Amino acid sequence: MDIKWTCKSFNDLTKEELYKIIQLRISVFCVEQNCPYQDCDDRDQASYHFMAWQKDDLVAYTRLLPPGLAYKESSIGRVVTSASTRGTGLGKELMKRSIEQTNLLFNTTAITISAQLYLKAFYESFGFKAIGDPYLEDNILHIKMKTL
Numbered sequence: 001m002d003i004k005w006t007c008k009s010f011n012d013l014t015k016e017e018l019y020k021i022i023q024l025r026i027s028v029f030c031v032e033q034n035c036p037y038q039d040c041d042d043r044d045q046a047s048y049h050f051m052a053w054q055k056d057d058l059v060a061y062t063r064l065l066p067p068g069l070a071y072k073e074s075s076i077g078r079v080v081t082s083a084s085t086r087g088t089g090l091g092k093e094l095m096k097r098s099i100e101q102t103n104l105l106f107n108t109t110a111i112t113i114s115a116q117l118y119l120k121a122f123y124e125s126f127g128f129k130a131i132g133d134p135y136l137e138d139n140i141l142h143i144k145m146k147t148l
Contacts, residue, residue, distance in 0.1 A: 003090070004053045007064070007101050010045045020058040021049060028080045037138040043069055043077075048105055050098050052090065059085045062098040066106055073110035073146065074102050095126055099147075109147060117141040 052060035059082045065075040081091045115123050117134050128145040
């Protein structure tokens with residue numbers, strides 16, 4: 001799988017890149033997971049957008065949030081892979097690279113996330129630990145997790 005990785009601030013995104021990001025997020029989070037929620041939450045503008053491209057297709061994406069925007073620590077959110085790439089290991093590579101990119105961008109190793117509960121073990125494999133009890137977010141069970 002020939003993947004090109006890019007990371008851009010909101011202002012550096014092209015219109016086409018922004019369209020593909022929103023398209024992938026809506027396709028997976030709203031349509032596939034049948035979860036209507038407000039995707040555009042006014043955090044994209046202050047975040048970095050980490051993308052995996054296969055030719056002209058956006059196949060994986062994360063939003064990297066600076067400290068103080070969602071949590072005291074930096075955060076990784078909107079973690080998503082396209083249906084066509086699931087089971088290839090791309091999700092693990094995406095998360096590994098997203099953590100590295102977050103550490104570089106914000107000069108910190110402290111990261112807090114809101115993880116869908118069924119992915120708790122996946123995030124634990126990257127050193128995240130659960131903080132508190134599961135909670136409903138957009139009608140899906142989540143758990144707050146943090147690198148310690």
